[in-house]
Amino acid sequence: MKIFVVLSACVAVSLCAAIQEDDKSALAALRQLPALEHEEVHDDLGQYSLHYVTAEGTRVSERGRLIPTEDGGQVLITEGEVSYVGGDGKTYTTKYTAGLDGYKVEGDHLPKPVELVPAPAASS
Template sequence: MKLIFVAALVFGVAIAAPPSVQSSRRRTMPALQHEEVHDEFGQYALRYVTAEGTVVSERGRLVPTPDGRAHVLVVEGETSYIGDDGKTYVTKYSAGLDGSRVEGAHIPVEPVEV
């Protein structure tokens, strides 16, 4: 009888947890979709979707350097997730010959001086 009471109490506390606690619990779930492809040169493409709505896609491809003597792995990707406030946040990123860049409406931008 005590076991049933404790189980019911734990279940009740879990149901009554604030949304932020519930969403952090969901974030430990495995990916619902997972696709990943690699080739023998190290190029790749991946995409996965998690239970809480996070979507990650990324691609790495080899690009020759300007002098043509070597190759650089250029990475491009996008991550989107639903925040605890219910808004969808999208971040796009790339890294390669021209350096790295990150973009997103939620990321602060440095003011431009005139």
């Protein structure tokens, strides 16, 4: 009986390994394909907009636009979003901005910043 259980476990592990290798090779083949959608627009000032979708389902969109600064110059603000399907089958979406107030990123799958709680005042 023990030999049957051990043999069954070995067969199950080898079948799973073969399936995972097939998934990896299929994913590698998808990554070699050109983008299914690709749109990119630029202007003479350096502003841009782009959007593409890959064969494996990754979606990327980004926009760069100029905004005036207080000193009379201009700065390029970047806003974008990346979405992909993870190895667990879930869709992960990350949104980001970069500009005068720095780089900010958000997504449900990203760790949340820890909120500091003020320590109680020491009593004498």
